[in-house]
Amino acid sequence: MNTNRSxxxxxxxxxxxxxxxxxxxxxxxLTPRREKLHVLLIERGVWPHEGMWALPGGxxxxxxxxxxxxxxxxxxxxxxxxxxxxxxxxxxxxxxxxPRTRVISVAYFALLPGSESDLPNNQPxxxxxxxxxxxxxxxxxxxxxxxxxAILQMALERLRAKLSYTSVAYALLNEEFxxxxxxxxxxxxxxxxLDKRNFRKKMLSLEILEATPRQKxxxxxxxxxxxxxxQHEPIFxxx
Amino acid sequence: MNTNRSxxxxxxxxxxxxxxxxxxxxxxxLTPRREKLHVLLIERGVWPHEGMWALPGGxxxxxxxxxxxxxxxxxxxxxxxxxxxxxxxxxxxxxxxxPRTRVISVAYFALLPGSESDLPNNQPxxxxxxxxxxxxxxxxxxxxxxxxxAILQMALERLRAKLSYTSVAYALLNEEFxxxxxxxxxxxxxxxxLDKRNFRKKMLSLEILEATPRQKxxxxxxxxxxxxxxQHEPIFxxx
DNA sequence: AAAATAGTGTCTATAAGACATTATGTC
DNA sequence: GACATAATGTCTTATAGACACTATTTT
Numbered sequence: 001m002n003t004n005r006s007x008x009x010x011x012x013x014x015x016x017x018x019x020x021x022x023x024x025x026x027x028x029x030l031t032p033r034r035e036k037l038h039v040l041l042i043e044r045g046v047w048p049h050e051g052m053w054a055l056p057g058g059x060x061x062x063x064x065x066x067x068x069x070x071x072x073x074x075x076x077x078x079x080x081x082x083x084x085x086x087x088x089x090x091x092x093x094x095x096x097x098x099p100r101t102r103v104i105s106v107a108y109f110a111l112l113p114g115s116e117s118d119l120p121n122n123q124p125x126x127x128x129x130x131x132x133x134x135x136x137x138x139x140x141x142x143x144x145x146x147x148x149x150a151i152l153q154m155a156l157e158r159l160r161a162k163l164s165y166t167s168v169a170y171a172l173l174n175e176e177f178x179x180x181x182x183x184x185x186x187x188x189x190x191x192x193x194l195d196k197r198n199f200r201k202k203m204l205s206l207e208i209l210e211a212t213p214r215q216k217x218x219x220x221x222x223x224x225x226x227x228x229x230x231q232h233e234p235i236f237x238x239x
Numbered sequence: 240m241n242t243n244r245s246x247x248x249x250x251x252x253x254x255x256x257x258x259x260x261x262x263x264x265x266x267x268x269l270t271p272r273r274e275k276l277h278v279l280l281i282e283r284g285v286w287p288h289e290g291m292w293a294l295p296g297g298x299x300x301x302x303x304x305x306x307x308x309x310x311x312x313x314x315x316x317x318x319x320x321x322x323x324x325x326x327x328x329x330x331x332x333x334x335x336x337x338p339r340t341r342v343i344s345v346a347y348f349a350l351l352p353g354s355e356s357d358l359p360n361n362q363p364x365x366x367x368x369x370x371x372x373x374x375x376x377x378x379x380x381x382x383x384x385x386x387x388x389a390i391l392q393m394a395l396e397r398l399r400a401k402l403s404y405t406s407v408a409y410a411l412l413n414e415e416f417x418x419x420x421x422x423x424x425x426x427x428x429x430x431x432x433l434d435k436r437n438f439r440k441k442m443l444s445l446e447i448l449e450a451t452p453r454q455k456x457x458x459x460x461x462x463x464x465x466x467x468x469x470q471h472e473p474i475f476x477x478x
Numbered sequence: 479a480a481a482a483t484a485g486t487g488t489c490t491a492t493a494a495g496a497c498a499t500t501a502t503g504t505c
Numbered sequence: 506g507a508c509a510t511a512a513t514g515t516c517t518t519a520t521a522g523a524c525a526c527t528a529t530t531t532t
Contacts, residue, residue: 020259220504221509461529
């Protein structure tokens, strides 16, 4: 049946038959802060686009899974140890997207609660491309290096979409939160106001939340019941 | 401000500082044939997994965009000149997914009308990894090479999801079709029967179809009105 | 006229959206 | 008691789903 002598033998495969592109990961880390959605950018310290702002990212190591590379680069360049949520977004591979060489970038988006979004330190590890790291509101961005504007755009669309049919919102809040805080997260990301009664009715009917015995008391007014998500993975609504 | 001598100079970037992975594209081409959803597989003619069935695919060339590579590999290995729809799915990059070397695969899914799914010839180009190509019903698959089972699984989920909130179905039908044909496509992919009156009511209310002046007459019964999609890109419903 | 598929409407149940008042805490 | 936010329900409208008969063509 097989006439090919190479069956089960690696000898016929030459890994250098094709010149190889470089592969990077880039991460759009998003968080709600002060009533606005923010994205984490690094200031590039090296050519190309030195001095411009860019998404954190870098080369995938030869024996490193893609998700691991995304975690590592995010940590090295921004000090974020572990985002609450990380999902692969899309792979950007236009031939001329990087002046250095052919670079294919596997883009990710990461989510963090606003309360955890203070950068552990603003001193990226030596040896990375980053000079510093900083949160920017997504409506007031500096010009971005490479095609990072397009990557960020796609991350925002994906987040907005997923918010409406999954429970990813858990990754943008503390473990325990009030329904008002939850609503505010939705409003920040969807960019519009929501009706309080309808929002609560809907959220509670999904049965993804559970009330805790605790309350949040703050200011001269009635305290609010604290809730938590039953699960810390995104649940898909409906179908 | 800049202490780095490399500003605006490519000299400091060494493209060989990191060993590079290989990058491939793999394509899950799907079509409805004889009341079942089928996927196009190739029989591998070379190590590794020689003799096993796999998704068509291959190495991305160093000066080739990812989408172009997907089109090219699909054509070389299966003779399909142009799928009606092609979308990037996900990038699979587990370290050990290919025994040859580190291979990162950018997976795509492609859609074709059943009527265009006869393979132009079953003789893949020389120099590809394919010995032959063949359609398989997705419920009766042979064991698949590499992680292609997982890729196909994701393609099926994506197609099912997109069918319900976009008009991608256009890519699975001829230019002109009857509402019964449209319904059958939905039934094949969703894997369940749909109510005829509700289906037609819903489809017509979306205003993505237009009636043609033509009818399809076939067999001893009333002829059916032919319709077409107003646009040949997927329209998103609602939102 | 028999056979075969095309084409059509109503009623019910559920979900979404608009909308205002009372409750409970702090100071 | 003044203030500030929490908490709650009804009515209306739109959408989804169950369900059966008539229309038109060929042979």
